[in-house]
Amino acid sequence: MSTSHTHTRESCCSPEPDTASPDCCSADAGHDHNHSHDQDENASFLRRHWQPITSFILLITGLILDFFIEPAWFSEPVRIAWYIIAYLPVGLPVVQQGLTQVRKGNVFTEFFLMGIATVGAFLIGEYPEGVAVMLFYSVGEAFQHGAVARARGNIKSLLDIRPNTAHVKRGNTFSVVHPKDVAIGEIIQVKPGERIPLDGNLITQRAAFDTSAITGESKPRHFKREEKVLSGFINQDQVIEMEVTSTYENNSITRILKMVEDAASRKSKTEQFIRSFARIYTPIVVLLATLLVLTPWFFVNNYVFDEWFYRGLVFLVISCPCALVISIPLGYFGGIGAASRNGILVKGSNYLDALKSVKTVVFDKTGTLTKGVFAVQDFQSFDHDEDELYSYLHAAEKNSTHPIAKAITAFTEIRNGAPVNITKQSEIPGHGIHAIVDGSEILIGNKKLMDRENIYLNGFSKDSNETVIHVAVNGSHAGLLTISDEVKDDSIQAIQKIRDLGVERTFMLSGDIQSEADRIGNYLKIDQVFGELLPEEKAEKLEKIQHDFEGTTAYVGDGINDAPVLALSDIGIAMGAMGSDAAIETADVVIQTDQPSKLATAISISQKTRNIVWQNIGLAMGVKGLVLFMGAVGMATLWEAVFADVGVALLAVLNAIRIQRMNFE
Structure with missing residues (x-):
């Protein structure tokens, strides 16, 4: 997440000497810093985009000299040199990229098409159009990369909330270290208002946390001692201590970030089809453009090579599949971003x-x-001391993380009798728990477990509509608990x-x-x-x-x-x-909240993303098909070709990022 460099008067005038600068507390300090920040932003923008800016200035100047002022010194050699210089900042990187792809065996790429089309425009004397095509292509690429960067940045800023410090107990004091330097099992302290830097188990008796960054829940959640709390939670009301259970590289926030970043590498069938389509489509287009230039020689009486070569160039520029290849992945990435903002992580x-x-x-x-929050509604014992059963139940269940075990532990905690010695405890998946307590064999579980162990059940109604947990001591049915859960x-x-x-x-x-x-x-x-x-x-x-x-x-x-x-x-x-x-x-999909209704949100985002993707396909193919026909019959120039390529790509990108602003609630 980016951090603001703008200091408020209060923050810069901190009484702590390390945080104050000599002139920080002047009335204009914040304004001067903002001004400096704006200058840095402007300088950064110019550094990133100096190539299209330079070409644009040279192209506009050249057009003014060419068609309005027409000075004597702007002769043909000077004119050619002027437009070549205007072309190089935007054209050279694209041509170099095309040559690099050719060396790798990828001949028919958009870089190859744009290179042929613009160099060809220079060969037939259409210098301004050659520069303009490459300039607008570069501007379109910048917009597209910017849209992808913003989408990726929005997702990361939504999730990258990892604190950079942790207060870890070393000896009898707490030291401030980076969370990377905290080991599993160490004790950390979190003050009110601070984010938890690492996953761990609560040591403090009770605490309240704002969990919205992870679960999307707006209400604070309350946790008890030994319950697991996650990195990214915000401590609400008191200083708490916790035992770390995961490293910085493997905590909840880091795992979520990795899921989101990995999502971009998993392509949908539509993306895979479009990329395969582009690899077949591009050489076909080059062949058609070549035929468009050469075939008329056999059928047209007043055949002029330059005219048909120009039409072939227009055909090449129009046919560039940028709008499909770029906007479709961006549409899916936007959908993943929209899902993430709604508390849903889609892994691809x-x-x-x-x-x-x-x-x-x-x-x-x-x-x-x-809700998975069970509570014991009733307890019955059969010819067995209740206090002893409470002790057995508590000892056998207290180390289990199963929701039913937690309910039994909570129920028996306040009724627990004399301390007992537990020598064995194991969970039987889908059945219950087997334990040896004070030398007695204890079975706690469902009817399946009792049937498996041939234990006769006293006073149990098979028609019961509640969850029933049975207790057996040394092979005899000693009691039962009825437990219920609540629908979300x-x-x-x-x-x-x-x-x-x-x-x-x-x-x-x-x-x-x-x-x-x-x-x-x-x-x-x-x-x-x-x-x-x-x-x-x-x-x-x-x-x-x-x-x-x-x-x-x-x-x-x-x-x-x-x-x-x-x-x-x-x-x-x-x-x-x-x-x-x-x-x-x-x-494949992780719903960060405990809300089943988020499944419907995920399906809705998927359906709307798919609609936008097909809108982009229809827009690109429809406009390109129309302008391709116009170019083939001589009704379209390179200017129309630029719109059909870069313009459609920009429209498709704008349509793709629209999903990030939709409301799916």
Whole structure:
């Protein structure tokens, strides 16, 4: 992110000696600095664009001398030399680039076409037009590169919010160092108003953060001790301490930036087609231009070589595929930028392109459509001491990161009995937890786990509509907990919106009991719901859905167990920057907020991006086709050719960047 060099009176008059300069506190200091900054900007602009500026001044002067003043000294040799000098600043770099491409085996490039056309114009005496074609081409290129740079800069400035300092505990004091120099496991301090420089676990008992840079949420979020907080969060209300869990090179913001930068290298099918098309199209155009020059000699009685050679040059300039080759990738890049500003990271234009045609969406339940914040609603014990069960539950679940485990830990924390000794604890994916506590074998999990271990269930209703977690001690059913989750505020809206955008089918795959999954699915009006699935069973269900239904299938999930399914789907969408690293790394699209409705936003951006891309294709091909015909029959000059090439490219670029200003809410 760029930083302003303009000092306010307050900042420059800091009482700290290191921050004040000798004349900083004069009334005009800020004005003088602004003036100096403006001069630097102007000088930078002139340095970047001195070539087209020089050519423009020489061309305008030459035209005035040529057609208005007509001085005697402006003879033909001087005139030729004048226009050659005007041509060199803009023409020489393009011709050199064309020769470089020829040496690499890429003969028929836009540089080659522009070089032939402008050199040919000089050969037939059309000097001003030769300079003008190359000048306007260079101006168009500058506009296009500027648009790409702005789009890339907008994305990076949106995300590159990494602090440059960290207060790390070394000995008994906190030292200010660069975040790169902080190791995993070290303790850092973050003051109110500061951004967290690195990912870590909160040591302070409670804290509130502005998470909008990462999650897009406008309201502050509250975190408790040992919960994970991410780089980029802004500390809200007190000095906090945290233990670092990732290096500077691998923290959340750096990973997000890398995803965005890598996105530009993944081409959509449309981009790949246009680039392949341009490689075939360009040599065909050169052949047609050659035939346009030579063929009339056999059929036209008063054939004049210069006239038909001029038409061939016009044909070459018009046919340059710049508008297609540049504006189409820029359209997709603009779409990626628009998605990023809406809290959606798309890892490539191929994925952005694929989103437009999603026909089937498969959702995970917990943490995706529901808040994933479970709470224990009821607890029952069967012929077992409750205080002892609380101690067993707390000891077995406290180190697990699963949402249900967190709910049980929170429930038992205030009821925890005497300290216990835990000698073994392991998670059984899709089932629950196995632990040895005070020498007793403890099983905590769903009915599948109890059935697998042949444990008879006391007082359990199979018709229950809530998530039920069972507790077994030494092979005997000792108790159960009923746990419920809450549907996210915008889940209903998300399902309706994606249907309005053309999604034909929705599914939900859940590891929860079927009745609970059905309850959520019916409430959200999801077409089909599958519950009680292990991670590998989710993958099998997704493969069957892909086989049974045509069209693109997207899977939306947030947990570690969703990573295989995300990888299998046509488009994998990870829900939330707070989701698991495995899910985020595997996904093709990352929704930074916890809002399912952002899926509809992503599809809408994809569809509008595709519309703009096809508008650009139609504009370029339509105008070029018309002017090509006009050039072939002698109705168009090099000036019209310049519009058909550079003008259309500029219009296409302006149309492409329009998506960055659209509102998709």
